[in-house]
Amino acid sequence: xxxxxxxxxxxxxxxxxxxxxxxxxxxxxxxxxxxxxxxxxxxxxxxxxxxxxxxxxxxxxxxxxxxxxxxxxxxxxxxxxxxxxxxxxxxxxxxxxxxxxxxxxxxxxxxxxxxxxxxxxxxxxxxxxxxxxxxxxxxxxxxxxxxxxxxxxxxxxxxxxxxxxxxxxxxxxxxxxxxxxxxxxxxxxxxxxxx
Numbered sequence: 001x002x003x004x005x006x007x008x009x010x011x012x013x014x015x016x017x018x019x020x021x022x023x024x025x026x027x028x029x030x031x032x033x034x035x036x037x038x039x040x041x042x043x044x045x046x047x048x049x050x051x052x053x054x055x056x057x058x059x060x061x062x063x064x065x066x067x068x069x070x071x072x073x074x075x076x077x078x079x080x081x082x083x084x085x086x087x088x089x090x091x092x093x094x095x096x097x098x099x100x101x102x103x104x105x106x107x108x109x110x111x112x113x114x115x116x117x118x119x120x121x122x123x124x125x126x127x128x129x130x131x132x133x134x135x136x137x138x139x140x141x142x143x144x145x146x147x148x149x150x151x152x153x154x155x156x157x158x159x160x161x162x163x164x165x166x167x168x169x170x171x172x173x174x175x176x177x178x179x180x181x182x183x184x185x186x187x188x189x190x191x192x193x194x195x
Contacts, residue, residue: 004140011144014193015122017049017115018152019186024115027149028156029178038157042150048088049116049149052081053142056120073124074117081116119145156182 017023027045056077064073123141156178163177172180 004136007137007140008144008147009192011141012148012151013189015145016148016152016186016189017118017122017145018149019182019189021118021122023118024113024149027113027115028153028182029175033157033160035154035157035161038154041157042153044088044092045115045153046146046150048081048085048113049119049146050142052077052084052116053119053123053145054139055080055084057123057138057142060120060124074121077117077120081113081120085116115145115149152185155185 018025018028027041059076059080060073064070064076123138159181168177
């Protein structure tokens with residue numbers, strides 16, 4: 001059980017997809033203007049990342065690796081992630097039509113998001129130590145990666161609201177202050193790598 005939480009914390013903090021591996025930064029800066037849209041984006045990101053990572057890991061270990069088709073994993077991962085995002089968009093359209101109209105572009109961006117592909121590749125990458133581990137540890141890595149992305153989207157949505165409300169010098173307003181904040185948080189997350 002301690003290994004489960006250690007892998008989950010490592011995936012969320014010291015191996016964070018957004019700020020440490022720089023995968024899927026578009027969702028962090030482009031779509032989280034307010035806390036309300038940040039919450040919606042964080043929830044959809046969590047569902048897409050977690051479920052696509054699990055499906056991609058299952059596909060890799062049960063089909064691609066036994067049939068020696070490892071070279072096709074990127075194509076398979078993109079197809080799984082895009083189709084899963086498409087299904088999620090159809091479900092959201094059915095049950096939450098107003099939310100989907102606002103989040104349609106965001107969901108389409110998530111389908112080709114580097115974070116969804118990166119999490120699946122990191123889980124199945126030889127040399128990460130996860131190949132020798134059990135399925136529960138793969139679930140922990142997927143859960144930690146998805147949770148880390150979702151929490152950062154929420155944090156940056158709140159941070160952007162505060163930065164936009166404060167008086168900053170003209171040279172630091174907007175994107176420069178967002179990038180400086182992201183750099184500081186990335187350095188803080190790298191501090192967890194020794195734990």
